[in-house]
Amino acid sequence: MSEAVLATPLRSARAPGRDWLLRAALVGPLVAWMIAFYALPVVAMLLRSVAEPHWTLDNLLRLGTDGVAMHVFLITFRTAAIVTIATAVIGYPVAFALAQMSRAWANPLLLLILLPFWTSVLVRTYAWMVLLGRSGVLNELLRWLGLIDQPMRILNTSLAVYVAMTHILLPYMILPTYSVLLEIDHTLPRAAAGLGATPFGVLRQVWLPLSMPGAAAGAMLVFVLSLGFFITPALVGGPRDMMVALLIQQQVDLVNWPFASALSAALLLVTLLVLAMVHRLLGLERVLRGGRR
Amino acid sequence: MRQARIVHTLLRVWLGLVILFLLLPILVVVPLSLSSASYLRFPPPGWSLRWYVSYFTREAWTSATWLSLWVGLIVAVLATVLGTLAAFGLTRGRLPLRGLISALIVSPLVIPAIVAAIGIYFAFSRAGITGSAVGLILAHTCLAAPFVVAVVSSSLVVFDRRLEFAAMNLGAGPWATFWQVTFPLIRPAVLAGAFFAFITSFDELIVALFVSGSTAITLPRRMWDELRFEIDPTIAAVSTLLVALTLALFLASEALRRRGEWLRAER
Numbered sequence: 001m002s003e004a005v006l007a008t009p010l011r012s013a014r015a016p017g018r019d020w021l022l023r024a025a026l027v028g029p030l031v032a033w034m035i036a037f038y039a040l041p042v043v044a045m046l047l048r049s050v051a052e053p054h055w056t057l058d059n060l061l062r063l064g065t066d067g068v069a070m071h072v073f074l075i076t077f078r079t080a081a082i083v084t085i086a087t088a089v090i091g092y093p094v095a096f097a098l099a100q101m102s103r104a105w106a107n108p109l110l111l112l113i114l115l116p117f118w119t120s121v122l123v124r125t126y127a128w129m130v131l132l133g134r135s136g137v138l139n140e141l142l143r144w145l146g147l148i149d150q151p152m153r154i155l156n157t158s159l160a161v162y163v164a165m166t167h168i169l170l171p172y173m174i175l176p177t178y179s180v181l182l183e184i185d186h187t188l189p190r191a192a193a194g195l196g197a198t199p200f201g202v203l204r205q206v207w208l209p210l211s212m213p214g215a216a217a218g219a220m221l222v223f224v225l226s227l228g229f230f231i232t233p234a235l236v237g238g239p240r241d242m243m244v245a246l247l248i249q250q251q252v253d254l255v256n257w258p259f260a261s262a263l264s265a266a267l268l269l270v271t272l273l274v275l276a277m278v279h280r281l282l283g284l285e286r287v288l289r290g291g292r293r
Numbered sequence: 294m295r296q297a298r299i300v301h302t303l304l305r306v307w308l309g310l311v312i313l314f315l316l317l318p319i320l321v322v323v324p325l326s327l328s329s330a331s332y333l334r335f336p337p338p339g340w341s342l343r344w345y346v347s348y349f350t351r352e353a354w355t356s357a358t359w360l361s362l363w364v365g366l367i368v369a370v371l372a373t374v375l376g377t378l379a380a381f382g383l384t385r386g387r388l389p390l391r392g393l394i395s396a397l398i399v400s401p402l403v404i405p406a407i408v409a410a411i412g413i414y415f416a417f418s419r420a421g422i423t424g425s426a427v428g429l430i431l432a433h434t435c436l437a438a439p440f441v442v443a444v445v446s447s448s449l450v451v452f453d454r455r456l457e458f459a460a461m462n463l464g465a466g467p468w469a470t471f472w473q474v475t476f477p478l479i480r481p482a483v484l485a486g487a488f489f490a491f492i493t494s495f496d497e498l499i500v501a502l503f504v505s506g507s508t509a510i511t512l513p514r515r516m517w518d519e520l521r522f523e524i525d526p527t528i529a530a531v532s533t534l535l536v537a538l539t540l541a542l543f544l545a546s547e548a549l550r551r552r553g554e555w556l557r558a559e560r
Contacts (some may be wrong), residue, residue, distance in 0.1 A: 019386060026382030030375040030438055034397055038435040041408055043418035079306060094311045097304040109312065110548065116315045119539050120496045122516050123532040127318040128522070130325055130529075133333060140335045159375055167318060170311070199297045228405025230499055235520055245407040252411055252503070264408045271405060 046268070049261035059262035063275045069247065069263065076243045079161060079233070080226035086166040091173035092215055097208070098174075099181035110178070117171040125232045127156060128164040132236065156238040164232045169225060173218040180214025181207070220278040225272055319536055326529035333524065344530040354527065357515035361495050364426055364511065368494035376441025377479075383442070384449040401436045405470040405500040406493040409436075416504035424506025432504055439491060440448040441486035448482035451506070481549040488546040492539070 049059045063069050094113075098106045116124065131137045132154040139151040155158055189206045197205065230245035237243075244267050251260035326344055328337030348354050379398065382388060401409065413432045414423065422428040424486050456478070460470040474481075498513040505514050513530070 008301040020388055023385060023388045026378045027388065028382075030379040030442070031394055033375060034435050037413070037431045038401065038409065039397060042404070044413035045408075045412035045415050046371070048415065069374070090311060091302055093307050095449065097308040100304070109308070110311050113315060115540065115543060116319055118492060118543050119319055120513070120532075120535050122496070122513055122520070123321060123322065123496060123535050126516075126520060126528060126532055127321050129524075130321055130333060130335075131318055135333055137335045166346060167315065168543070170315060199300060224403060228406050228407055231517075244491070245405065248407050249413060257415065259409060264411060267405055268408050275403060287424070 039181050045261050046265050047261075048258055049265045052261075053257040059258045060265065063266055068115050072242050072244055072247045075241065076227055079165070079229075079241070079243060083165045083169060083226045084219050084223045087170050087173040088160065088219050088248065090166065091170055091218065092177060093200055095174050095177035095181055095214075098178050099184075110175075111173050112173055116167075120278065121168060121179070121231050123202075124168055125164055125235050128160065128167070128232075128236050129239070132160050132163070155236060158237065160236040161233050161241050161243065164236050165226060165229060165260050168232060169222045172221045172225065173215075176218040176221070177211060177214040180217075181211045184210045217278065220274060224274050227271055227274075311519040322529050322532040322536065325526060326533040327527055328336075328529070331525060333526070344526045347525075347527045348530045349532070351509075351527070353515060354512075354531065357510050357512045360426065360509060361512035364429050364433065365491045365495040367430050368437050369487045369491040370492040371430070371434045372437035372441050373483060375492070376486060377445050377483055379438070380445035380449055384446050397440050398439050399441075399474060402439050410500045410503050413500055417504055418510075423504050424508040426502045426509050427492075429501060429511065432500050435496055436497060436500065437490035437493040440489035444486040444489065445482050447478060448479050452478065484549050485546045486531050487551075488542050492542060 031150045050057060052059075098109060101109075129136070133139070134151045134153070134155065136155065138154065139148070142148045143151065182208070187201070188210070191203045192206050193199070193203045228245055229243060233241050233243045234246055244263060248267070249261050249265065251257075325333070325335070325338050326335060327342070329339035329341040329343065330337060335383065383391070383395065383398075388394065417423050417428045417432070422431070443517060452475070456474055459469050461467075461475045464494075465473065471488045496513060497511075498517055501511045502517065505511055510518075516528060519525075
């Protein structure tokens, strides 16, 4: 008994060499599962873009010369940039207002922001179809107010894509920014004000620089997620709003697998480049933890 | 000072407006689902429950719902077991190739779903497991497990290991220590992870779009087909039920998280 008492905690200290085997055995099943059903399929697909019909770079080179593909990538970047700016402009003041409140107020309001976050993207996109459609809520309301005679065409335009995507991605901007703002030592802005800084000066010289890691993390997350958006542009966008993900699906449907793979490789490459940039700037693990230290 | 107060008020008004912007679009599906009209019309000309009846009686909707439910449950169990084990391995000391392993586990959160979906589709169609629940379960587990790893890891990082050492010093073996000390303390995180895993699979469309073929139609896939080709207000009823389900699961996991924090604060 007395031997057992002392043995257990000491054992891990005495034999650290064998311990990692146990940890590897714990991680092993998930790693094996994800390699078999996720990583290998994705890598095999990426290889397809250079290995079919024979070893060639034609599929990847086609990306640069194919007018449609270039145009679609351009639209994708434009959409991602507009949505990122919109979420930042709308979301930063929200995170700021939340951070100024007491926890008793901020926590329930945060739940109201998280709820849409967990609601199905399909449901949220459908809601925007209902709101923006020809006989949708917005058009009926404007007509009832006498502001328009004919229903406006909003659904199936780029504007609808921007609005719906901003709605869906806004929490990704607000949450990391909020959590970084919370960590800022509140005596700093007070000291700045005490030293004669105007409220605007305090915001520009204290709050903004100190909250930048969170805001930048949120913005990068929104940008990366926007690049791969599929459901929303497909349902509320028009034919001229085709984004890369849709083009990939279309190419798969046309059984043009090597070209679909090349497009995927390009989309993945761009995504990883943005992530690498974030990693250099802020550290990726921190971004994925929502900007917290 | 007065200027600061005006800014303060404006910020709160903005906060209120943005929260309305986030919530109202979701709530708009509720009156629509109770409409008596068979087309999109606002405000509804009359009220009825016919779209709920239509949802619960049409085989295309009910079979899709059952498939999504049980695939989601199996995925939740698999992802929770695999993810919790992995979280232990990742947080309890040194591990070779740790960075690589973390990158692999995190990758479904950052790699565009369409890229993963077509990779999985190509591989699974070669293996002949498209159009079946098996394919969906195998793929969805990969997408759901990262959430479990994240939630459980964050509770293990703040876990006080002296409690385990104390249990072992009192003569409990590793097995008894785990089930009587460790697991009860991390249970809220494990259950929250299971909720996230379930919702991830239950809501997943893009992989299902390719893998489910024409024989394993999940609920999101059914909704997608409906939204693309023919919209009748049944989908408003489905959406309302989904919002209610999300709300219930969300509140439950929130209550669990609070309980977890409470347990931690108690120590």
